[in-house]
Amino acid sequence: MTAASKITAMGLSDRAKRAAKVAAQYADQVDVEARFPKEGMDALKAERLMGVMIRPELGGEGTSLTEVADVCAILGQACAATAMTYAMHQIQIASLSDYAVGSAWHEAFLTRICDEQLLVGxxxxxxxxxxxxxxxxxxxxxxxxxxxxxxxxxxxxxxxxxxxxxxxxxxxxxxxxxxxxxxxxxxxxxxxxxxxxxxxxxxxxxxxxxxxxxxxxxxxxILPRPFAEIAAQSMLAVSHLLWGALWYGIAADAVARAQAFVKAAARKSPGQVPPGALRLAEASNLLQQAKANVVAGLKQFENCKGDSDALNAMSFSVAMNNVKVGISQTILVIINHCMLICGIAGYKNGTPFSLGRHLRDAHSAQLMISNDRILGNTSTMLLVNKQDASLLG
Structure with missing residues (x-):
């Protein structure tokens, strides 16, 4: 068994967690210096995670978008820049894998991505x-x-x-x-x-x-399929879902820091409920809603994948738009709750409870494909498309 096959035989989440551990060590430095997260990306390449969605016959692992989204969520808890770079790369992989089938050049390129762990922008x-x-x-x-x-x-x-x-x-x-x-x-x-x-x-x-x-x-x-088709059926939905997963990861780490702060306060005053405990429960509630939003979107995408009619349906576009807008708004509320819980320890840099980087990174979520533009597109579709009110839809 080769070294590469030994790595790929391990669980995807375990490999992602090892890479995330490396990325976390450099997250603050990457942020302060505004530099490429080389250490985190090198760790992802060492874990052979760059081509996991590519078909096995081309050297990949054929993993689902849901599994890749989980990797993004794990990375988001460590270093948002590493998570976003990885997510953006996988968005290109999804387009290449699904919309260049039969193109000899692109299939050879996909094989190279797996063999050489290339990064695609x-x-x-x-x-x-x-x-x-x-x-x-x-x-x-x-x-x-x-x-x-x-x-x-x-x-x-x-x-x-x-x-x-x-x-x-x-x-x-x-x-x-x-x-x-x-x-x-x-x-x-x-x-x-x-x-x-x-x-x-x-x-x-x-x-x-x-x-x-x-x-x-x-x-x-040149990709053989029109970009309009790639965007409508893959790129926009995959972007919203993978971004949503990493944004969830950022918020999850903020809640973990707030929880650690409340636990530390509880240990200092046995028998007393720390003042931030109630707000922590609220943050946990909102985090669960954010997770459910992304998970539901991933389930709908997986159910529709391969069905061009379903992927082109207005109801699908509305659902994917709602995932993006919903989580991009919710994570800011969650992280703000966590900031209030941690107080000055969360506001300051360099503490175990620092949340400034989380809050600043999260503000990008509403701007990456502007929420106003998305809501405008959704409002137009809702003029002719019936709102889905089923729990099974």
């Missing part, structure tokens, strides 16, 4: 259209067997550290802004001209700098 945001991933200004140019693309990407998460980047663009120069394709470029096939720095309130370690992307690659690296 994405470039969907663009100057002029902001974070609306369903619109592009740039267009891929195909000449003979060669594809060329220049894109003014306002953010490319961990772009400088990715081994490959999946880039959206218009299908050709005369195509509508929404007529898009996605193209996978390898690191030696593109250049990145730095245009803006990622100096933010939270999620500082994702290093989502802005770049002028210039790539040239064989045209076979």
């Amino acid at each position: 994405s470039a969907t945001s663009e100057a002029g259209i902001g974070g609306n991933l369903r619109n592009s200004l740039c267009a891929i140019e195909v000449e003979g067997d060669t594809a060329r693309l220049t894109k003014d990407a306002t953010v490319i998460s961990y772009g400088a550290d990715a081994d490959a980047i999946m880039v959206t663009s218009r299908r050709h120069s005369d195509a509508a802004h929404s007529d898009q394709v996605a193209t996978t470029f390898l690191k030696d096939q593109y250049t990145l001209e730095h245009t803006s720095a990622w100096d933010t309130l939270g999620m500082r370690g994702t290093c989502s700098d802005g770049f002028i992307f210039k790539g040239e690659a064989p045209k076979e690296q």
Whole structure:
């Protein structure tokens, strides 16, 4: 048995917990220095967790999205930057695995991801259209067997550290802004001209700098399915669910710190209920609701997977939108409760109960695909789509 097969024979959550332990040691440093979470990502690669969703015949483990979401939740309790980088990578893997079937180049690339534990980034945001991933200004140019693309990407998460980047663009120069394709470029096939720095309130370690992307690659690296199909049936739902899982992880760690604070207070005053105990119960209640929200969304996605009609249904889009909006709002309430429980010990940095990083990272949740944009899309769908009121739906 090879070293790699010995690792993959172990439980996924055990491997994730080992990687998370490493990531946690550097989480504060990653945040303060706004640097790529190299140690956490190297630990994930050592545990061979980068290609777990890829089909076994291509070298992966064929794990479900629910299992990958659990990895994201475990990482979220340790280092949000590591968790977000891993989640963003897996969003690209889901698109490549499900929407490039039969493409010899992409299947060979998926095998490379498993063999070499490559990190895949994405470039969907663009100057002029902001974070609306369903619109592009740039267009891929195909000449003979060669594809060329220049894109003014306002953010490319961990772009400088990715081994490959999946880039959206218009299908050709005369195509509508929404007529898009996605193209996978390898690191030696593109250049990145730095245009803006990622100096933010939270999620500082994702290093989502802005770049002028210039790539040239064989045209076979353009994904064969339209990006509209990939976005509607996979990318948006997978994004909301994996982000939701890691956001849940951030809140879960905040509650764990608040619980430790209350227990310490109880030990100091035997026979007395600490003042933060009631608020801790409220935070626990909200955390369970957040977990149920994500779990229900994952169950619905798994039930619909492979059924294009179900994935394209308005009811499915509404449900996935609600998962994202719901948990992104709830985690802020939870972490604020925990801050009040821990008091100055939670407000200060460098204590066992510090929650500043958690709160700052959590504020990104409402902005990553703006909740206002999502609610606007949901409100339009609800004008024609009946609200699902069944507990079994």
